[in-house]
Amino acid sequence: MINIIKNEFISTKKSVLIIFNALIVATIAFAYFAGAKLGGVNIFTESDIVDLFFKSTVNILAPFVVVLVSKVITEEFNNGGMKIYLINPISRNEILIGKSIFIFINVLISMAIQLLLSLIAVCVLLQIPSLGFVVDTTLKYLVTLIPVIGLILIFTIPGFLMNTSRNAISGGFVLIAAFNIVASFYEKLNPYSIMYVMKNIALSNQGLINNSLISLGYIVIGFIISSYVFSNKEIN
Numbered sequence: 001m002i003n004i005i006k007n008e009f010i011s012t013k014k015s016v017l018i019i020f021n022a023l024i025v026a027t028i029a030f031a032y033f034a035g036a037k038l039g040g041v042n043i044f045t046e047s048d049i050v051d052l053f054f055k056s057t058v059n060i061l062a063p064f065v066v067v068l069v070s071k072v073i074t075e076e077f078n079n080g081g082m083k084i085y086l087i088n089p090i091s092r093n094e095i096l097i098g099k100s101i102f103i104f105i106n107v108l109i110s111m112a113i114q115l116l117l118s119l120i121a122v123c124v125l126l127q128i129p130s131l132g133f134v135v136d137t138t139l140k141y142l143v144t145l146i147p148v149i150g151l152i153l154i155f156t157i158p159g160f161l162m163n164t165s166r167n168a169i170s171g172g173f174v175l176i177a178a179f180n181i182v183a184s185f186y187e188k189l190n191p192y193s194i195m196y197v198m199k200n201i202a203l204s205n206q207g208l209i210n211n212s213l214i215s216l217g218y219i220v221i222g223f224i225i226s227s228y229v230f231s232n233k234e235i236n
Contacts, residue, residue, distance in 0.1 A: 004098030066172030153222025
């Protein structure tokens, strides 16, 4: 499994990671400009600046995972990479877990970059933040990683079902839209959406346990379905 992760870091292009972080920074810059110039907000607090980075990161996270899944999983069925893995004495579940860990590490790297940039922005625009503020901000990002695991495993399903990267990306975006549409029409289901959980799990300690359990449900369901689809997929 470790070799799978190492191989992914060697073979997978870093352009997706770079573009993702560039998009977040561009979104934050626009939001800051809009707030300062158009919205009439002259003073941003430490929390305001950190929230700009956090919300922008979380909002772009799902499309980022979809694209990564298409690159790491779907493309390998076409370029022969998946066949090479299966020649070795390794189970399909190990491949699924290894690739999911690689995607998770990419998300972790991106979130760490945005966390660091948000703290640098606070230092430049306001003042050096207190240790307590840094710890609270870090915990906010760390807690959000819980539903991210569920998000990754859910999006591996279209990654295994589709035959091309383009179709996998389209399927992933349809899935994102489906979560949002269902949540908008059925408000009672909104708290159970993985998208909602990811955006709100860090907002209060009271809902942390419930949101963590919901995330665990998505992790289990995503793994079971992905494992089933992968185990029954023919590789030419």
